[in-house]
Amino acid sequence: MVPLNWYMLLSAVVFTIGVTGFLMRRNIIIMLMSIELMLNGVNINLVALSHYLQDMRGQILTFFVISVAAAEAAIGLAIIIALFRNKATAHVDEVQEMKG
Amino acid sequence: MNLQFPDLTPVMPELFMTALALILLCTELLVKKKGILAALSILGVVVVAYTLIGSSGTTFGGMFVSDGYSTFFKVIFFVNAILSVLISIKYIAIERVNFGEYYSLILISTLGMMIMASAADLIVLYLGLELMALSTYVLAGFIRYDIKSNEAALKYFLLGAFSSAFLLYGISMIYGLTGTTDIKSIALYISEKGLTENPALSLSMILFAVAFGFKIAAVPFHMWAPDAYEGAPTSITAFMSVGPKAAGFAVLGRVFMIAFASIKLEWVAVFIPLSILSMAVGNIVAIAQTNIKRMLAYSSIAHAGYALLGIIAANNEGLASMMSYLMIYAFMNIGAFAVVIMLRSEDFKGDSISDYEGLSRAHPLLAALMLIFMFSLTGIPPTAGFMAKLYVFMSAINAGYTWLVVVAVVFAVISAYFYLRIIMYMYMREPKVEVSLSTSPSLGLALGVTTVAVLAIGVFPLYLVELARAAISGF
Numbered sequence: 001m002v003p004l005n006w007y008m009l010l011s012a013v014v015f016t017i018g019v020t021g022f023l024m025r026r027n028i029i030i031m032l033m034s035i036e037l038m039l040n041g042v043n044i045n046l047v048a049l050s051h052y053l054q055d056m057r058g059q060i061l062t063f064f065v066i067s068v069a070a071a072e073a074a075i076g077l078a079i080i081i082a083l084f085r086n087k088a089t090a091h092v093d094e095v096q097e098m099k100g
Numbered sequence: 101m102n103l104q105f106p107d108l109t110p111v112m113p114e115l116f117m118t119a120l121a122l123i124l125l126c127t128e129l130l131v132k133k134k135g136i137l138a139a140l141s142i143l144g145v146v147v148v149a150y151t152l153i154g155s156s157g158t159t160f161g162g163m164f165v166s167d168g169y170s171t172f173f174k175v176i177f178f179v180n181a182i183l184s185v186l187i188s189i190k191y192i193a194i195e196r197v198n199f200g201e202y203y204s205l206i207l208i209s210t211l212g213m214m215i216m217a218s219a220a221d222l223i224v225l226y227l228g229l230e231l232m233a234l235s236t237y238v239l240a241g242f243i244r245y246d247i248k249s250n251e252a253a254l255k256y257f258l259l260g261a262f263s264s265a266f267l268l269y270g271i272s273m274i275y276g277l278t279g280t281t282d283i284k285s286i287a288l289y290i291s292e293k294g295l296t297e298n299p300a301l302s303l304s305m306i307l308f309a310v311a312f313g314f315k316i317a318a319v320p321f322h323m324w325a326p327d328a329y330e331g332a333p334t335s336i337t338a339f340m341s342v343g344p345k346a347a348g349f350a351v352l353g354r355v356f357m358i359a360f361a362s363i364k365l366e367w368v369a370v371f372i373p374l375s376i377l378s379m380a381v382g383n384i385v386a387i388a389q390t391n392i393k394r395m396l397a398y399s400s401i402a403h404a405g406y407a408l409l410g411i412i413a414a415n416n417e418g419l420a421s422m423m424s425y426l427m428i429y430a431f432m433n434i435g436a437f438a439v440v441i442m443l444r445s446e447d448f449k450g451d452s453i454s455d456y457e458g459l460s461r462a463h464p465l466l467a468a469l470m471l472i473f474m475f476s477l478t479g480i481p482p483t484a485g486f487m488a489k490l491y492v493f494m495s496a497i498n499a500g501y502t503w504l505v506v507v508a509v510v511f512a513v514i515s516a517y518f519y520l521r522i523i524m525y526m527y528m529r530e531p532k533v534e535v536s537l538s539t540s541p542s543l544g545l546a547l548g549v550t551t552v553a554v555l556a557i558g559v560f561p562l563y564l565v566e567l568a569r570a571a572i573s574g575f
Contacts, residue, residue, distance in 0.1 A: 008276070015269055022262055031258055038265035045272040053279045058272075061223050061281065065268060068230045072261055075234055079241050079257055083250040092258075097248045098327050098394070 007048030015041030028090045032076050039069050110157040110166035113148050113174065114214055120144035121207040128200025138189045138542070141203040142182050145210075149178045162282060163221035168571035169419075173217040173350040176427050180343045181210045183434045186546035188335040190538060191441045195333060197243050206339060209235035213347035222271045222281040225351060229267070229315070232347060233260045236340050240332040252331025259324040263314030270307030273300050274359070286359040296362045305360050309370050315348035316404045319377040329397030334444065334451070337393055338437035341400040346426045352411055353419050357575070364414050371412050372504065378405030379511040386518045392440055392453050395518060396433070399477060402515060403429055406508060409492045413499035416575060420568040421491040427564060428488040428557055432476040435550030438543060439470045445538040456522055458531030466537065467526045469551055476554045478519040479512055484557035491565060 018038030022031050043062045050058025080090060089095065108115065124141055131137060152174060158165045184206060192198050212232025219225035237260065241253025275281055277300050278289040295301055313321035329337045356367055382402025389395035407429070410422025443450030460467035476485035489512065493505045557564050 011272075015265075018265070022258075028254070028258070032261075035258075035261045035265055038262075039268065042265065042268040042272050045269070046275065049272065049276040053276075055279055057223070057281050058275055061226070061271070061275075064223060064227060068227070071234055072230070075237055076257055076261065079237065079250065079253045082241055082244050083247070083254055086245065086247040086250055092254075095247075095251050095254060097251050098330050 004048060004052045008045060011041045011045035011048070013041075014038075014044060017041075026092050028080055028092055031092070032073065032080075036069060036073070039065055106161075107157065107159045110155050110159045110218075111164060112151045112155050113166075114211060114218070116144075116148045116151050117207060117211045117214065120148060121204045121211065124207065125201065125204045128204070131200075134193070134198050134200060135189060137200050137203050138185050141185055141207060145178050145181050145185075145207070149175070158220065160224075162284070163224050164215075164218055165220040166218055167574055169354070169423075169575050170214075170217040170350070172423050172427075172568060172571035173346060174214050176346045176423075176430055177210050177213045177217070177343055179427070179430050180339060180346070180434070181206055183430070183438075183546050183550065184335055184339040184343075186542045186549075187338060187434065187438045187441050188333075189542045190540040191335050191444065191543075192242075192333065194444060194446060194538060195243055196245075197333070199242075202239070202242060205235045205239050209239065209339075209343065213343055213350075216347045217350040219351070219354070220283050222274070222283065222355075225355070226264070226268065226271065229264060229347075229351075232344060233264065233315075236336075236344060239336045240328055240340065242333050242336065246331075248331035249333065250331075252328045255324045256328040256332075259314060263311045263321070266307050266314075267311030270304040270311065273304035273307065277301060277304070283355060283359045287361055290359075290362050301360075301363060302366055305356075305363060305367055306370065308355060308360075309367065309374070312348050312352050313374060316345050316352070316408075317378075317401050318374045318404050318408065319381040319401060320374075322378070322381065322401045325401055326394050326397045329400070330391055330394045334393060334437055334441050337396070338434045338441075341396070341437075342426075342430045342433055345400070345404060346430070349407060349411070349422060349426060353422065356411065357414070357419065368412055368414055371408055372501075375405045375408035375412060375504070376507055378402060378408065379508055380405075383511045383515040383518075386515070389518070390453055391451055392456070392522070393451050395453065396436060396440075399515070399519075400433065402511065403433075403477075405511075406489060406492055409496040409501070409504065409508060412501060412504070413495045415495075415499060416569075416572045418492075418495040418499060419575070420565065420572045421495040423568040423571065424561075424564050425488040425492050427568075428476075428484040428554075431550045431553040431557070432473050432483070432485055435547065435554060436470070436473040436477065438547050438550065439466060439473065442466060442537050442539065442543060442547075443535055445536050448533075448536065450535065453522065453525065455533060455535060456525045457529040457533075459526040459535065461531055462535060463537060469547055470526060471523050472551055472554060474519040474522050476558070478516045480516075482555070482558045484554045484561070487558055487561035487565075491561075 021034030046058040215228030243249035317325040386398035476483035479489040
């Protein structure tokens with residue numbers, strides 16, 4: 001049996017990779033993937049804790065997180081496509097219409 | 101298995117709102133005139149507001165609560181939704197994005213805010229937050245052919261999704277610590293087991309503060325706000341500078357005052373720098389702006405700093421002053437944006453501050469209205485903005501933060517520079533460009549309502565303050 005703190009450590013590592021990816025990478029699609037990584041880090045945490053506490057709430061929240069993440073990805077990709085039609089780029093540093 | 105049907109009375113307003121948004125979406129297919137959709141949505145919101153009466157109670161196993169606190173915030177959201185629809189009708193036609201989904205999205209976003217205000221459980225809170233945020237992302241990017249609007253939506257979306265991941269990590273930490281997601285049970289468990297010293301509790305508190313700092317646009321989590329506010333359609337800028345901010349404050353009040361009540365000292369120590377930084381950055385950077393929407397974005401960051409003083413006071417008086425602040429802010433801010441929208445016509449952008457030069461010559465009434473809103477945003481009596489600041493400052497002084505109020509007043513004085521500069525431009529400069537107004541009855545109605553509200557609350561503030569106090573009494 002894998003102890004709980006290994007799962008929590010994995011979750012923290014996955015979450016941190018997501019945060020670092022979001023802050024370091026400049027491609028919008030990869031930033032979107034980093035956000036998914038952060039959410040999945042949280043999901044690992046929730047499911048592990050839910051099993052450890054023998055309580056269903058964590059797993060229920062995980063289902064909600066997965067479905068909301070799907071909606072979020074749909075909207076995010078739609079925004080990227082709308083942007084791409086006006087300016088053929090997927091690089092955040094090139095999207096700089098406003099300054100001040 | 102005995103499955104009991106939950107009591108639906110407390111969620112009636114939310115159910116009506118959902119039905120209204122979906123009906124509107126279907127009506128859009130049949131009705132060609134978009135004005136009818138707007139009228140229908142305003143009428144619908146009024147009906148939903150009516151169902152608020154007698155909706156108090158707790159349901160879904162304590163996950164959803166409808167009390168005075170949530171009802172007061174829901175009234176702010178309804179005011180916000182109705183005024184935003186009123187100022188949109190002609191504007192979205194000018195911007196050539198007159199689609200029916202616009203109104204449904206506003207209502208769905210309002211529904212998300214209502215769920216947030218009523219959430220007594222972190223799962224419900226998260227779902228409400230996402231419902232609000234996802235529809236606002238779409239609204240921010242509603243002018244599809246305009247790259248500025250795309251950029252606004254992109255930045256708002258990326259940082260919003262980033263912050264909600266932080267919120268989720270905070271929820272998972274507190275779930276692991278207490279084994280529950282119910283806000284009241286969390287507080288009970290922490291005080292029973294004596295977990296106040298636990299670092300995981302402080303960590304999750306900080307993650308919550310980060311996530312809601314993004315939502316209310318407090319510095320240093322404000323980077324998205326100026327770009328998102330400038331690029332988004334002006335009516336949506338008005339909508340999202342009031343609604344999501346008020347919803348964020350509603351959640352801040354409930355989560356921090358109840359769930360994290362035992363570590364009050366620590367979270368107050370987190371919010372004090374956030375508040376000072378918001379006031380400082382918001383007011384000082386606003387001075388350098390040349391675009392009025394961007395200036396109002398920085399002003400909205402500063403106002404988040406003032407309203408945070410009510411949270412920092414950490415008592416019912418502070419919460420009541422924060423609630424009346426947000427109500428007043430809704431009127432004066434949407435009023436100012438209504439003036440900005442009026443300047444926008446088919447071939448004229450009208451969002452540069454220099455466009456206001458000499459406005460009082462050609463359009464004295466509009467200039468006078470803008471004067472009232474700018475006075476109110478600065479906090480000059482007899483406008484409502486003065487009363488809003490007065491009560492927030494008083495509650496902070498009564499809680500023992502006199503030095504913080506001194507800092508806030510200094511920044512309020514700095515803010516006078518850029519608000520009064522608009523007035524100076526309107527009254528003391530010669531007009532450079534000829535501004536033709538795009539008037540419409542609905543925009544006039546919105547301006548009338550906001551002006552009357554700003555002046556009436558400024559002269560008779562006690563009614564609103566008593567209402568907020570009564571709302572908070574059962575908290």
